[in-house]
Amino acid sequence: KASLVANGTIKDFEKLDAMTQRLEGKITSGDAIEIQADGGTLARWPITVVKDQPPTVAFATDPGATDRGVLRLDYIAKDDYGVSSVRAVISLNKDTLEVPLPLPQVDGREIKATAYQDLTAHPWSGLEVEMRLVARDATGQIGASAPITMTLPERKFYNPIARAIIEQRKKLARDPDSKDQVAEALRDLDAQPDAFDDNLTVFMALNFAFRRLTADSVSKEDLTRIEQLLWDTALALEDGGVSLAMREMRDLQ
Numbered sequence: 001k002a003s004l005v006a007n008g009t010i011k012d013f014e015k016l017d018a019m020t021q022r023l024e025g026k027i028t029s030g031d032a033i034e035i036q037a038d039g040g041t042l043a044r045w046p047i048t049v050v051k052d053q054p055p056t057v058a059f060a061t062d063p064g065a066t067d068r069g070v071l072r073l074d075y076i077a078k079d080d081y082g083v084s085s086v087r088a089v090i091s092l093n094k095d096t097l098e099v100p101l102p103l104p105q106v107d108g109r110e111i112k113a114t115a116y117q118d119l120t121a122h123p124w125s126g127l128e129v130e131m132r133l134v135a136r137d138a139t140g141q142i143g144a145s146a147p148i149t150m151t152l153p154e155r156k157f158y159n160p161i162a163r164a165i166i167e168q169r170k171k172l173a174r175d176p177d178s179k180d181q182v183a184e185a186l187r188d189l190d191a192q193p194d195a196f197d198d199n200l201t202v203f204m205a206l207n208f209a210f211r212r213l214t215a216d217s218v219s220k221e222d223l224t225r226i227e228q229l230l231w232d233t234a235l236a237l238e239d240g241g242v243s244l245a246m247r248e249m250r251d252l253q
Contacts, residue, residue: 065153082108126154
């Protein structure tokens with residue numbers, strides 16, 4: 001029966017049949033491996049153990065935005081054996097948002113890519129955030145870029161009521177403790193039905209948001225639902241629900 005000498009230890013092969021033996025293991029140290037049997041050396045190979053290095057990732061250019069407000073990220077990622085994933089980690093106050101970035105079908109040891117992410121519907125759009133890129137290799141090692149501070153791209157609203165609603169949404173996302181002031185601002189908007197053509201849906205949405213924000217207890221999940229309601233209401237005012245219909249179509253696809 002044969003044995004493998006590696007990593008400063010001796011490990012026996014598994015005998016599969018009269019002619020075949022097998023052994024699996026990791027080479028982590030030493031300058032040679034050899035196979036022994038019956039007290040002698042059958043084969044010997046010199047080796048050099050190269051430690052697997054963590055990946056590196058960096059912004060190739062400053063993040064930007066397309067004409068439609070889509071976030072553009074140009075990045076370079078490298079790893080000695082291949083990058084398995086890259087994501088953007090966006091932070092606001094103590095909260096974080098992780099956005100996986102698609103990897104091109106190329107040699108993963110050096111990746112130069114451009115990723116597009118539409119974050120205009122996110123409550124943080126239009127707010128100043130901190131962003132860094134994080135890369136991972138197949139063994140789970142992680143490398144991160146230096147952080148940058150930027151304002152997330154946002155959609156432009158031209159309807160004055162829609163724009164006012166979005167401003168309050170941004171204020172709530174930036175500082176949840178401002179919910180009382182946001183509630184009062186939404187109530188003031190709700191008191192001007194002529195400004196939104198007496199649209200009953202808008203009236204009910206603003207009224208609901210006001211009542212929920214002034215409730216005895218408001219959870220983080222409540223705030224998230226209110227932010228989504230305000231976004232949908234602003235979209236309906238801006239383009240008559242076309243954007244909502246397009247979103248539903250994309251969800252179905």
